[in-house]
Amino acid sequence: MPIPRCRAVTALSEVVCYRAGDDHQPDLRDLLARICDALEPGGLLLLDVTEVGLDRNRDRTFAEGDDWACLVRYEYDEMAVRLHRHITSFRRVDGLYRRTHEHHIVQLYDADEVAGLLESVGFDVQQVRSFGEAALLPQRVGFIATRIAPRPPAAR
Structure with a gap:
């Protein structure tokens, strides 16, 4: 499904981490590239993900x-x-x-790998542990990603 041209996209509360149960879903890099394509130059993506290790060995x-x-x-x-x-x-x-x-x-991600994916498709990236006053839960990381204009040729 195409993403319409926009100035900002929010993908908060770990929405990109939830899986439907099969392995035939688009990968994260593909989704991030599609978002970057939809954003105007200077456009903003706010994203958060769950990190590797979340709830490992957690009791009921x-x-x-x-x-x-x-x-x-x-x-x-x-x-x-x-x-x-x-x-x-x-x-x-x-x-x-x-x-x-x-x-x-819930798919778990390495924060530095996600930052690298964002950069590879054409974003300038800042990793955060809060959005303003709203702190993220433990083992969650946020990204403030600004679309670079023009996108790197290799990212297309």
């Missing part, structure tokens, strides 16, 4: 409120560098509890 977690409970089990896939979150939630509705299950597959 549990949280609850007055009418809900949530359990999370973590699996770390060393080969694919992915984190699997198995989330079971219970919500009380009309006096009964409803149970739902979600399976989140």
